[in-house]
Amino acid sequence: MNTLQLDPRTKLFLILLCVLCAMFSPSLLFQFVLVALIGLLAVVSGKWKYALRGVAAYALICLFTTWCMGVMTGTWRTMFVAFLGLLHKVYACGMLAGIVISTTKVGEFLSAMARLHFPKKLTIPIAVMLRYLPTIREDWHFIKDAMRLRDVSPSLLGFLKAPAMTVNCIYVPLLTAASKAADELSIASVTRGIENPKPRTCLVEIRMRKTDWLAIVFFTAFLALELIWKVVG
Template identity: 40%
Template sequence: MKWDSVKTDNKQKGLIKLDARTLLFLILISNLAIFFMPTVYGEIVMMLMILLLAILCGTGRTSLKIGAVYFVFLIGDYVIMNALSDSWLIYVALGMRYMQKVLPCAILGGILISTIRVGELMASLRKIHIPKSITIPFTVLLRYFPSIGEDRKAIKKAMAVRGLNGSFLKHPVKSIECLYVPIMMSAARRADELSSAAVTRGIENPKERTTLIDVRLHCADFVIMLLGIGVLFFCIGRL
């Protein structure tokens, strides 16, 4: 059997599958667009576009939850700044406004983590000649957060078995003792495990690595990147 006939799972969840370079480019563009955004209406339109992209990529369920939080912060910010502008709640509104600007990039980061495998990300970054000093920590970080999420689910199930299936507000002390402390311990253990696994797989090997994954830009990638550039130039032009 030839090596190029081996079937590989490209982790496609939705209607389209974007390249890792496209998603990283969109994260950069969204950061710049939010910084230069002249009005909140443009920010809302950009958020809706990102949510539509998340649905097309198959991560709509989680992204819509983040989008709901975004609009809750948006409404809270509007109410506080217009109806309660003379109170101390204005500082709460500033915090909400800061979180609003982070959430669109968080959705794009979620798409990256959910649809891109570590090997695919490394192959994509090698194609644009990113040095290993950046590639290795970034790829380990990409695998780190899902691992912590898996540990959190396991700890929550163990808490439910012991009758501690409550929220932080209902049982703050028990939540810290039974959930957050084990997660912190698990985070340190996971970091050591991922580092050992990376070294075992020869991540420090100076020679060129090969991959079975077909890493290339498709029509959807070019269309999405052009739309992102268009949004950025629109924001800069409105200043």
């Protein structure tokens, strides 16, 4: 299947637009349309499962929010509304970030950043960080299993029973793994010439295509619509 390949620069710009859209969103409906728009982007990027799950979950959250606003009163309402407010604010950006991270290769990202003349001292840590976040989650599952094997409960109750033990069991493997990964990754990247002072080359051609401009136009138009709606309404 022919899937959409966006330029990393476009993706970054889309994230910025998405933050602005979430900021200025005048109503719940607009938020939902924004999420649907991101879902559409996911579909054309070949991630229709991700899109379906994301939009369906958001629809449920929206329903729950309207129910909360209508039925609940008092302190509970304040708490839930505040919590949901934060969720609504972050959801769209998080979903878009998920698509961006899973579709961008590290090499492409670094090349695009080099084109934008971003300092390497900043782009390398960011690229490594984004790649390492999912690994932490994976490690955490293994560590949890290992803790159970040793009769250390990885829950809050276990923490209260034996705080020092639990803290050690969580931090030490995570930090050791991180430290080892840092050594191995840096050796691998030095071997592949990350310290080469010459400008980077990249197998994937990095340039702005028609689809890039189209995506930017779509999201900018949506932002403009929101702003107009806010001023008029």
